[in-house]
Amino acid sequence: MQMIRLAIRNATGNSFRGWVVFFCAALMAGFVISSTLVIRGANTSLQLALERLGADIIVIPEGHEQRLESALLMGIPVHCWMPDTIKDQVAAVPGVVATSPQLYLSTLRGATCCSVPEMFLIAYEPETDFTLTPWLEKNLDGGLEVGEAVGGSLVYVPRDEGVLLVYGYALDLAGSLDPTGTGLDQSMFFTFDTAFEIARASVTEAVKVMDIPPRTISSVMVKVSTDANVEQVAAEIDAAIPGVTPLETNKLFKGQREQLLSLLNSVVALLGIIWLLAMALIAVVFSLVVNERRRHIGVMRALGARRTTVLKSLILEAVLLALAGGVTGIAVAILAIYLFRTLIVGLMGTPFLIPAPLGLAALGLGALALALAGVVVAALIPAVRISLQDPAISMRE
Amino acid sequence: MISLNRVSKIYPVSKEVVVPAVRDVSLHVERGEFVVITGRSGSGKTTLLNLVAGLTRPTSGQVLLDNIEVWKLPDKEQSLLRNQKIGFVFQFASLLPTLTAVENVMLPKMFGGEQNQERVYERATQLLEQVGLADKFKSFPRQLSGGQQQRVVIARALMNEPELLLADEPTSDLDEATEHEIMELFRGIHTETGVTALLVTHSIDLASYGTRSIQMAEGEIVSP
Numbered sequence: 001m002q003m004i005r006l007a008i009r010n011a012t013g014n015s016f017r018g019w020v021v022f023f024c025a026a027l028m029a030g031f032v033i034s035s036t037l038v039i040r041g042a043n044t045s046l047q048l049a050l051e052r053l054g055a056d057i058i059v060i061p062e063g064h065e066q067r068l069e070s071a072l073l074m075g076i077p078v079h080c081w082m083p084d085t086i087k088d089q090v091a092a093v094p095g096v097v098a099t100s101p102q103l104y105l106s107t108l109r110g111a112t113c114c115s116v117p118e119m120f121l122i123a124y125e126p127e128t129d130f131t132l133t134p135w136l137e138k139n140l141d142g143g144l145e146v147g148e149a150v151g152g153s154l155v156y157v158p159r160d161e162g163v164l165l166v167y168g169y170a171l172d173l174a175g176s177l178d179p180t181g182t183g184l185d186q187s188m189f190f191t192f193d194t195a196f197e198i199a200r201a202s203v204t205e206a207v208k209v210m211d212i213p214p215r216t217i218s219s220v221m222v223k224v225s226t227d228a229n230v231e232q233v234a235a236e237i238d239a240a241i242p243g244v245t246p247l248e249t250n251k252l253f254k255g256q257r258e259q260l261l262s263l264l265n266s267v268v269a270l271l272g273i274i275w276l277l278a279m280a281l282i283a284v285v286f287s288l289v290v291n292e293r294r295r296h297i298g299v300m301r302a303l304g305a306r307r308t309t310v311l312k313s314l315i316l317e318a319v320l321l322a323l324a325g326g327v328t329g330i331a332v333a334i335l336a337i338y339l340f341r342t343l344i345v346g347l348m349g350t351p352f353l354i355p356a357p358l359g360l361a362a363l364g365l366g367a368l369a370l371a372l373a374g375v376v377v378a379a380l381i382p383a384v385r386i387s388l389q390d391p392a393i394s395m396r397e
Numbered sequence: 398m399i400s401l402n403r404v405s406k407i408y409p410v411s412k413e414v415v416v417p418a419v420r421d422v423s424l425h426v427e428r429g430e431f432v433v434i435t436g437r438s439g440s441g442k443t444t445l446l447n448l449v450a451g452l453t454r455p456t457s458g459q460v461l462l463d464n465i466e467v468w469k470l471p472d473k474e475q476s477l478l479r480n481q482k483i484g485f486v487f488q489f490a491s492l493l494p495t496l497t498a499v500e501n502v503m504l505p506k507m508f509g510g511e512q513n514q515e516r517v518y519e520r521a522t523q524l525l526e527q528v529g530l531a532d533k534f535k536s537f538p539r540q541l542s543g544g545q546q547q548r549v550v551i552a553r554a555l556m557n558e559p560e561l562l563l564a565d566e567p568t569s570d571l572d573e574a575t576e577h578e579i580m581e582l583f584r585g586i587h588t589e590t591g592v593t594a595l596l597v598t599h600s601i602d603l604a605s606y607g608t609r610s611i612q613m614a615e616g617e618i619v620s621p
């Protein structure tokens with residue numbers, strides 16, 4: 001006969017009270033893990049998307065700011081054009097150390113290559129690029145050849161086709177980027193030359209021609225000197241070049257960030273309320289349990305159980321219920337997040353990245369530890385009170 | 398073995414009102430005696446038993462068990478003393494309802510820190526056989542009659558081979574036939590093991606089972 005068996009028997013002895021504590025622990029742990037996953041995941045996504053851009057400022061045609069954010073966040077393609085001379089004008093602004101143009105394109109709607117109705121395609125200029133090239137040099141020992149592309153983590157080659165067919169042009173997928181949780185995971189990157197090859201092939205191979213207006217670009221990625229002020233450089237670009245908008249990347253996704261902060265505040269407040277209510281309920285349940293078992297606790301003391309033994313057996317009972325409830329709550333919350341991810345992203349308007357299994361396990365353990373602590377603290381007061389009582393008093397009617 | 402020197406126990410009901418449960422009692426019980434304490438309800442018998450067992454602190458006076466003043470011991474040693482030296486039989490249903498009969502009997506060994514589960518189980522089953530419950534090892538208290546439950550409690554009380562057996566109205570909820578069966582069991586245990594026994598009952602008829610009887614009234618020993 002061991003203490004653990006006694007605790008298990010007691011925990012399962014009164015099913016209603018057991019279920020109340022189990023449910024409270026599940027609620028506490030489940031709420032912590034789900035809110036942490038979504039909010040932390042969304043924040044990580046935004047951060048990774050910004051890092052992926054790798055520029056201090058993005059210069060785009062005026063009026064496309066919102067659509068560019070949607071393209072980067074949700075992968076909804078944006079089509080915008082401006083003269084390629086803008087690149088040189090931007091380069092001439094004091095404080096700018098590097099500029100590189102990009103073309104924003106998209107696949108045909110419903111193309112077989114892609115898991116999304118229209119895939120966002122980004123063409124870069126290898127000679128000047130400083131955003132993707134460092135990654136390519138590190139991971140692919142060099143740049144991309146004509147006809148090659150790198151995709152976001154969700155881009156794959158259809159098994160029956162063996163290549164990615166874009167406007168009838170066969171692209172080789174040379175590599176995959178790490179996931180960001182954003183629309184960039186469903187985007188593809190290739191060189192300007194590849195973009196022009198696709199455009200040429202589309203004339204004869206595709207149902208619709210890929211149109212790239214001559215001598216145009218979609219954006220200019222800008223790197224600012226370390227001793228220059230990004231905000232000031234952006235203001236100078238804005239003043240010097242009409243018809244464009246310089247977007248400071250650290251100010252991108254401002255709306256989403258504000259929304260996340262407000263969501264975080266609401267979640268913290270809700271979390272506080274849920275925890276207080278759950279702990280109060282557990283404390284009441286354990287007071288009832290202790291009161292109901294008062295005589296038997298007195299008997300245990302009479303049979304030689306020390307005060308600490310009584311305390312341990314009650315706390316162990318609480319720990320077992322909290323563990324069972326916490327693990328269930330965490331499992332249900334993670335499953336729900338996987339199943340309803342699209343719905344949650346739609347409601348929040350911000351994508352979120354679910355961490356790798358190890359990170360997920362660490363978060364789960366953290367949530368479990370918090371729920372465990374909550375239950376134990378709530379059960380502690382009645383447990384200490386009864387353990388300090390004279391056995392004879394405990395045994396009286 | 399037991400010495401009570403001018404022991405009193407007063408329960409405070411409110412700031413002004415107190416109830417003296419035991420008043421200035423002195424009692425000496427020799428090793429191997431079987432003392433039956435009789436008295437009406439509220440005469441202080443149960444409180445006296447609790448004082449002897451160290452289950453409640455005396456308001457004044459001294460309680461000695463083998464010349465050790467129980468209430469001067471820290472909780473750890475007090476608990477160990479109860480566990481190793483004293484066996485309890487209570488008036489109320491004192492079996493833990495979530496444990497089987499054999500698990501209830503094993504409890505004192507668990508509280509004493511015994512690690513050899515096999516040996517503990519064997520001893521518990523032997524005791525249950527001894528009290529006539531060989532076929533009830535796995536029964537839960539709710540599946541046993543009142544008399545059977547009290548037999549399990551007696552087996553539990555004997556688990557650690559105590560030097561002192563304390564029984565508080567062990568037959569109060571039983572019919573007359575079972576009452577005498579249980580009292581015979583006590584007498585048999587006392588004769589066989591030589592354990593010192595202190596039994597509290599409201600029934601004067603049961604006084605004859607002991608080697609000595611004491612009567613209490615209004616918190617005091619009135620005879621002999």
